[in-house]
């Protein structure tokens with residue numbers, strides 16, 4: 695069970711993902727979380743950084759889509775200028791939303807990665823669906839007590855994973871996530 699919580703890769707932010715990362719892993723499909731992964735939770739529309747990342751995927755011929763636990767209005771507004779397939783109210787870590795999106799973009803497990811900022815929803819869901827999982831540090835640090843509580847347990851999982859040397863740290867900055 696614990697291993698299903700371990701991400702395959704960790705980066706501080708989406709901007710830190712190496713240029714050849716997706717190519718090297720033969721990733722052709724990317725399922726993305728939105729809140730605190732691509733933009734801050736409080737940011738309704740894509741930022742310059744989010745646009746740049748999505749542009750990069752396009753250039754690399756990676757088909758993308760969003761699987762968000764947030765409600766339709768949030769996801770629709772965010773996606774308005776992007777126009778990618780999406781699933782809202784996805785209830786990650788349940789895999790139904792993830793699988794639904796994979797069907798829409800005609801993705802296969804072998805060539806699909808999921809990126810998100812939360813271990814218990816994104817990473818656990820992605821691992822359960824049999825995908826390559828990528829964890830990024832949440833963009834926004836100011837969070838509710840509930841999130842702070844959850845983060846504490848996420849850090850415990852990451853520490854445990856580090857002990858078992860199952861982690862693949864692509865950047866020394868990623869060490870910060872473990873502190």
Ligand SMILES: [Mg+2]
Nearest residue numbers: 727729730811
């Ligand atoms: Mg998130």
